[in-house]
Amino acid sequence: MLDEKRPRSLRRTLGYWIRLVIAGGLLLASLLALFAGPWLQSWYAVPQASPAASATQTLPATPAASPTPAATSPAEPAEPLLSDHSLDGHRVLSLSELGYAHLFSHQLSGAGLTRLTYGEWDDIEPALSPDGARLAFASNRGGNWDLYMVEMATGTTTALTQDAAYDGQPSWSSNDWLAYTHDLNGNLEVAIRPLDGSLEPVYVSLSAARDHSPSWRPGAQQLAFISDRDGGSHVWLLHLDQEGEARFVALAPGRGAQASPAWSPDGRLLAWAEQDQAGVWGIYISDLLSPPRYLGSGQAPSWSPAGDVVLASLALNGQEYLSAYRVDGSLALAPQALPGQLHGSSWAAGSWPQPLPEPLQAAAAAQPQAIWANTLAASTQRSQHQATPLLDVYAPNATLSSAAAAPFEALRARSAQLLGWDALSSLENALTPLTSTLAPGQSESWLYTGRAFELRSGLLNAGWLAAVREDQDGQTYWRIYLRSANPQGGLGKPLTQLPWDFAARYRGVENSYQAGGAPLQEIPAGYWVDFTALAAEYGFERLPSQSNWRSFFPALRFNQFVLRAGLSWNEAMQQLYSAEELSARP
Known part of the structure; x- marks a missing residue:
């Protein structure tokens, strides 16, 4: 009888310890959610109805941003529903044309493409302002790569930078600042500057690594950008209102090569392109509090004004296509063949002025020949x-x-x-x-x-x-x-x-x-x-x-x-x- 009781006693003892470990794990998870959760929310979430953080000694403060909704908890997703107007707004594409890249307005159906710039130079990497009234882009029309801006109402083009070194990849803040990539003494760095030029550019990513492709988070003093500071090309988050190395956070480390970060208009979601082990590029999105989600194949993501659709480029057998995905991963736009190579795209609310201002009309009427x-x-x-x-x-x-x-x-x-x-x-x-x-x-x-x-x-x-x-x-x-x-x-x-x-x-x-x-x-x-x-x-x-x-x-x-x-x-x-x-x- 004693021999028969010992196994039962042992089983009761093991069961006791297993239940104790499980209970302890649940208690620890609860404590982490209670104390670490708010810390993560404060680190990654968009500030709610608060003025921009005060300036540090090394970084001029940008103007206060308008209130933006906070990041949604992963446990309670609030994906925007696709509306009948999800493909509305106006898009600008940079497309190659007879050896040069020009800017085009793009309609997903109907009117198609309308040329906005024309000349024996390249205009690439368009970035519409949040209100759609201005268009920043990179161009080599002056003999170097510099930033330019077009006022959509007048068609007037203004040079924003004039530097022998490379300037490109502009991104707008919510309040008329630009982030962009600059070649500083042979190394790529992220720079910011006010649109009116009242302050000299501030280099915010200074490191021995190559830092580029910035995307300004709407309503926040945060930038997403690409850096090889961890040995590979990955997406990083930069807190402009912080100092020291702690202001840099790797968002998706240990994954394949990443490129082209882009924030949704409400600043809640970040999209980027990522390469898998087979070399195939795909589009991923994340609210930074939960693991990245795969949307579909493609590169160079660009958000719809409603924040419910992501535009992407696809390349297949030498032909480039434009496609779009809903944030749930379903297809919003079947791939459309493009007449040239894509060198950037942008999507914003609003519509084109009708008729187009004279400088834009002249570009639209040009007949390139070779x-x-x-x-x-x-x-x-x-x-x-x-x-x-x-x-x-x-x-x-x-x-x-x-x-x-x-x-x-x-x-x-x-x-x-x-x-x-x-x-x-x-x-x-x-x-x-x-x-x-x-x-x-x-x-x-x-x-x-x-x-x-x-x-x-x-x-x-x-x-x-x-x-x-x-x-x-x-x-x-x-x-x-x-x-x-x-x-x-x-x-x-x-x-x-x-x-x-x-x-x-x-x-x-x-x-x-x-x-x-x-x-x-x-x-x-x-x-x-x-x-x-x-x-x-x-x-x-x-x-x-x-x-x-x-x-x-x-x-x-x-x-x-x-x-x-x-x-x-x-x-x-x-x-x-x-x-x-x-x-x-x-």
Whole structure:
């Protein structure tokens, strides 16, 4: 009998301790909710009906903000319901057009796109003021990247900054201050300044890290921004009314690369783009008190004026689309194909003045034309083309198909203007004769069609070319940046992503060898031009690396650009060669 009772006693003892531990855990959770909860609310929530915090000794105070609702508790979500007017308001897109980026008003249905700016320069990263009456943007129209503003009622454009160093990515406060990215002595920092210029810019993120892409939280002295201060590109929160390192808070550490933070109009939710392990970008939102929620695929989020829809850009097979998600993750707008590459968007309440002021009308009426664009359109026709020599170009065979020669020359001129040097005056390859043999696996290379060229791969080791890895749909692509000859400013921009170090695979590190290299340890200094994006404007696409690129350098194809124009390889070959020539190919 004693032996039978002992197990029961033991079970009663264990049950007692288990119940005690559970009760203790519940008590501890209650205490944390009671004491830590208000602390978290005060740290992350938008201030309620209170004036802006007083100035510190190092930071001028911004004007008091209007009252804004406090952040909602995660336990009691109060998502705004999608109304019939959720897609109302006016949107501004920066879209590429014949080699330049211009600003357009955008209607999700009906009128479509109306050009707002026009000229032989780039206008990008639009930011509408909260009332929709003014539009800030970055432009290189003055020979450097500076900030400008358009008064929507008059169409008048005013320069806000005039600096040889890079200025870009503007974001409005609720009371006429701007936050933006500035290149301070070779390092990206977040700056703020009043719109009227009454105070000098204040650099609020000073650190050895690259800090950029600020988004001002409505109704608060807080900025969300991107920083690599923790080793990766992540979203951080900056309290402008605090001092010391404690004012910087990592919002979503330990996750993939993040970009483009954007606050909802009421300041309650933050959206950003984030890259998963497969390299796919998605849109996430959070109230900062609960884990981030995934909305859908895309980049560059932008909020509707009602705060219930998030606009996003999508890229697929070289084509960019615009889509939108409700805050519950459902689709609010099916993807719409865009006529060019997207360089930023903004969405605000209100409507466009009718009629448009005269300066905006003049831009809307402009008819951009380019001779090379006509040649590009004709290149899709199934007609015969001939080999055309390239003037003043050094290459094993400085020749391209007549279908590609004019777009190539236009790309060459534009890239030389942006870079300050002629990157296309010397090529690794252009048209490769049928009698020449390329590396194994390249028997159907586009170099044989006369519609492709290769940049000098030696530019990589010389520090004039940087390749950023981009994985899409199970394939590896490379975004190529070329260094500007002007290290202090000009038409290039500082890099914000780590390029790939192909040489790392030869340094004896096993992981790097198997991976075909590794990211560089730090971002290269200087100013750079996105050559991949620029080449696409003239019809030249990048190609994905072949499956053996990690162990076979020619399979990388990182420096090859192709004018496919919708043709297959066989169709392109038939445009340049007769059937007899193709059948006699070795």
